[in-house]
Amino acid sequence: MIEWFSSGLFVAGATLALLASIGVLRMPDVLTRMQASTKASTLGLGSLLLGLAIRHPELSFVIRAASISAFMLLTTAVSAHVIARAAARGGAPLWEGTIVDDRPPTGRGADGPPS
Amino acid sequence: MPVTIASLALALAILAVAAGVTFIRLVKGPTLPDRVIAIDLIGVLMVCILVVTAAATAQQALLDVAMVVALISFVGTVAYARYIERSQS
Numbered sequence A: 001m002i003e004w005f006s007s008g009l010f011v012a013g014a015t016l017a018l019l020a021s022i023g024v025l026r027m028p029d030v031l032t033r034m035q036a037s038t039k040a041s042t043l044g045l046g047s048l049l050l051g052l053a054i055r056h057p058e059l060s061f062v063i064r065a066a067s068i069s070a071f072m073l074l075t076t077a078v079s080a081h082v083i084a085r086a087a088a089r090g091g092a093p094l095w096e097g098t099i100v101d102d103r104p105p106t107g108r109g110a111d112g113p114p115s
Numbered sequence B: 001m002p003v004t005i006a007s008l009a010l011a012l013a014i015l016a017v018a019a020g021v022t023f024i025r026l027v028k029g030p031t032l033p034d035r036v037i038a039i040d041l042i043g044v045l046m047v048c049i050l051v052v053t054a055a056a057t058a059q060q061a062l063l064d065v066a067m068v069v070a071l072i073s074f075v076g077t078v079a080y081a082r083y084i085e086r087s088q089s
Helices: A002-026 A030-055 A059-089 B002-028 B032-057 B061-088
Strands: none
Touching: A002 A030, A002 B002, A002 B032, A030 A059, A030 B002, A030 B032, A059 B032, A059 B061, B002 B032, B032 B061
């Protein structure tokens, strides 16, 4: 039973990572690509680590899996935000279906000094 | 046990396909942030492959390697983003 559960988690995590890469390939825009890559790959890695911790329920494996999971949960958000800020300030072209663009119309990327 | 072996092999195959698909975006990507996103996703996929390999071989050292790869990928992404912002101003 435990084996079936962890096997399902492994396949589900790998499928989520595949969905993230398909989203990166097919999304029309820098910001939407970043969104697809970050969220789906974080959930996929978390599911893989949960499958690992269920398959090897020793303390050393569980501690390492938990620390990798916490670290990725923290850092993927930060790195996605940093890339999105750099792309938005640089005037990255948005998808033509975009409705709201809060960037100032004159001189995209001129909303303050880049720090 | 054959269920576990088969699922690990299937997960590795899916992750390899995902890395290939991401590499297409890395080659095509019209702007530099697209390529940085692709590199970041390839780093996460490397961590995923290392975790699956650690589960298959029961080696704890591979999890330490996965941690280091995640750290270096994060630092590299932040450095690329800073470089993009600097080169625009």
